[in-house]
Amino acid sequence: MTLKKIVLGILLINMGCGTSQMTSSKEKDITSYESKTTFTSEVEVRELMEFLAADDLKGRDPGTEGIETAAVYIEDFFRKHGIPPYYTTYRDTLSNFRKPAFNVLGWLEGSDPELKKEVIIVGAHYDHIGIINLDRGDAIANGANDNATGTTTVMEIARYFAEKGGAKRSLIFALFSAEEKGLLGSKHLAKRMKNEDLNLYLMINFEMTGVPMIGKDYGVYITGYHKSNFAEIANGYSTEDGWVGYLPTAAEYNLFQRSDNYPFYQEFGVPSHTFCTFDFTNFMFYHKVDDELEALNLKHMTDLINKAIPIVDGMANASTQEVKIK
Secondary structure: OOOEEEEEEEOOOOOOOOOOOOOOOOOOOHHHHHOOOOOOHHHHHHHHHHHOOOOOHOOOOOOHHHHHHHHHHHHHHHOOOOEEEEOOEEEOOOOOOOOEEEEEEEEEEEOOOOOOOOOEEEEEEEEEEEEEEOOOOOOOOOEEEEEEHHHHHHHHHHHHHHHOOOOOEEEEEEEEEEOOOOOOHHHHHHHHHHHHHOEEEEEEEEEOOOOOOOOOOOOEEEEOHHHEEEHHHHHOOOOOOEEEEEEHHHHHHHHOOOOOOHHHHHHHHHOEEEEOOOOOOOOOOOOOOOOOOOHEEEEEEHHHHHHHHHHHHHHHOOOOOOOOOO
């Protein structure tokens, strides 16, 4: 997450509980999810996380061997589960970064003759900041929470849809590079897709989802909460009432503009939001060498993926475009 200028100060804040400003009058309809709320397991999540956050990847800095290894791993995962590349290959080379860097894109074409023309992007950044100043003998910023968690979430959501046979709408699964350099991967792709006249309906992003929030009456917040009715629709499909909530601090520090959802909002003007559980009080290792797998709660992360799936599924199969900009 691109928050360097504000995190050190905010981490000292003893923030009070946010309030979920949510009503969920929409009758739940998760039949397309087949009432399966435990698609992924801690074992499967751990396997992905152990690879993506390993020391061998040297912090996944764009233009390095470490992020190349991560990219090959994601490509192999897509290939193994029958998810084809969106472009000719899985790699979308960045035009705005001095070193060779690329987003990794898979997709599943929609099954409905008309709705397949509408696209939902499910994304996360897979890069991190690489090697940093030596701290107690460790200089690798592994980026487990930031953002191997989001990457793993997108990969498991992609696997769900691949095993299910897709959705009515077309789905692009995008893992972005160079987010830590200023959202460069998503800026490049959003501009490219706008020039290609992509019919984008929604952009759903995942960022820093590895630890639970404390003292909240919701399980996850979205950035840009008041910019659309996304949270209301999401809670209508959620298996838990009011699971998607509003974090005032996210609005205060404008997190809506600080992750890969934002370039798509800028270019397309469509609902574009990031799911997150980092609330500035529950994780003290932002951009530090201690952002490792051992600092995370895999049960929470697994639960989050399983609860996000019926939301994405519902939106991808709804007969109309329910999510709208306010």
